[in-house]
Amino acid sequence: MKYMVQMTVNPPKDMDPQEWQEILRREKEYGQAFMKNGKFQHIWRIVGEFANVSIFDVESNDELHTILAGFPLFPYMDMNVTALAKHPSALN
DSSP: OEEEEEEEEOOOTTSOHHHHHHHHHHHHHHHHHHHHTTSEEEEEEOTTSSEEEEEEEOSOHHHHHHHHHHSTTGGGEEEEEEEEOOOTTOOO
16 A cells, blocks of 8 residues: 655754754664665655655555654654555556
């Protein structure tokens, strides 16, 4: 099942900068593990925002929720999830 997930990050204003950098480091490592196994297929930055649009390919809603909730930035993000279906005009 494919999903488009728009994630907008809301950094806390009162967090220690070193702690924030550590969260960002763990976020990248966590996300890249799912990129390597094919579950996290694409990511694009939204220009001018601390936000992205990502494509996930997972077995179920529950699996997607588990992956998303595991992101270290999860407590600081707003997310919109959209289920996707193959378009009949698609070539692949």
